[in-house]
Amino acid sequence: MSILVVDNLSKQYSKNVHALKQLSFSLEQGESLGIVGESGSGKSTLAKILIGLETYQDGGITFQGSPIAPKKRAPLRAYRKNVQMIFQDAASALNPKLPIWKSLLEQLKNYKEFTPSFIDVEGLSDKDIARELLGLVGLDSSLADRYPGELSGGQKQRVSIARAISLEPSLLICDEPTASLDVTVQVQILTLLKKLQQQLNITILFISHDMRAVTFLCERIIVLKEGSMVDQFELGKLYEHERNPYTKALLNAASLD
């Protein structure tokens, strides 16, 4: 069953700036879909629309069978519990004035009725829950009391991931989560995402300009150019058809071809 269906989505910033042009795709439960494109292809706009931070002019988005309503409070609240996002810049995704454990718990605090299945919260203090979350993403629980300024880029991105999955979302949107990290750390973060996806059965929408990162994590890939889908393929069937020249260029850039 499709968990997310995007149908003819269009977004215009001003008269001549079309960020997205009639974009349609669907996402199956448990899969990881990659969206690749260079800067300005509309990737981040798509992510922001899907998370409810941006509006769109035309088309529709259906999540788990019902259309999303970004203007209504109650459905939006339910939607945000199920759809979480990891942002590009790990350094700026954590408030420098808050200790890690406080940042980590912001999501859970807003959904007090929800308890994550992967932590036995019985009798645990807030800080203990934060420590458990840190453990889940392979960080030492002693980091809970630190401040973001005292963590490395990779550690910060792990904290962001822990925060995003604390609500056990069905869909995790990753907007270039590895772009600001060096290569070895990139691999660690991607491996972590893969592990968590299997462990918690999360669907992942992975947005990146980096074909290598996308092919590491995703089975199905959509290529976006200037707001339109120019190509889509399954990784295993990459060579079955003649690919779009733009896809070829991206593959060449990643030296995968």
Added chain:
Amino acid sequence: MKTAVIRTSLSLGNVNLVLGLLLAVFIMVVTLIGGALVPHDPFLVDMGNRLQDSSATHWLGTDQLGRDILARIVYGAKLTIGLGTFAIVVAILIGVPVGLISGYIGGKVDAILMRIVDGILSFPDFILAIAIAGILGPNLTNLLIAIVLVRWIVYARVVRGLVLTEKQKEYVLVSQTANSSSLKTIRMHILPQVIPDIIVMAAIDVGKVILLVSSFSYIGLGAQPPIPEWGAMLNDGRSYFQVKPLLMVYPGIAIMLTVLCFNLLGDGLKSQFDIRRGRGRI
């Protein structure tokens, strides 16, 4: 860790902050203890003892009506510093929420609020204060209203600008995707970034307001006799300047020291916050 950061940067020579604090302590000691050691009524007229020099009973002498100058300076300190602080606190209480709302919500709300601010901003504040004192009558309350009216917009503007930058930060976006209410996002992520700047501005502003209150009292639009406001005391002493210049020197020194104190505190706090911000902690 936190105290260590403060201590190292203090010993590294945040001269402004240290001097400002010392001066603040000095002013507090004089105000609190000075008045208690030499208890005189600052309003008590004693024509037999007018224009006395310093003595054991009247440490700074007496003025043209035989009132104890020290008692008047001390009373004036409470009045002037109290007024300055009060005016700025009120200006902050109005300006900061307006700036937060304007910057965070944006759109039409922002446009309307900022046009109001622009309107008030287009008057030179001294002229506006004179106009208000002229319309409502010259006394301290009206002067206070005038000061608040011209000062809150500065806070609204500055805070709005800061919020516009903060709003772009990804942790604010994360907070929104966490379904935090606007109030919670502002309180948790935006206000803490804004507070240091407000404190620095406020410290310098209190000094400015003290000068403003004194200037207005000096030209007769603020405190009225017999209230021992420092500016008013300067004005009182003017006619006796040839006979007894100290009548104007004492309140003058008081104004200067107090304004200097707040300016030093403001500058000192500014570099203090900057140092800590540089370490990624504040």
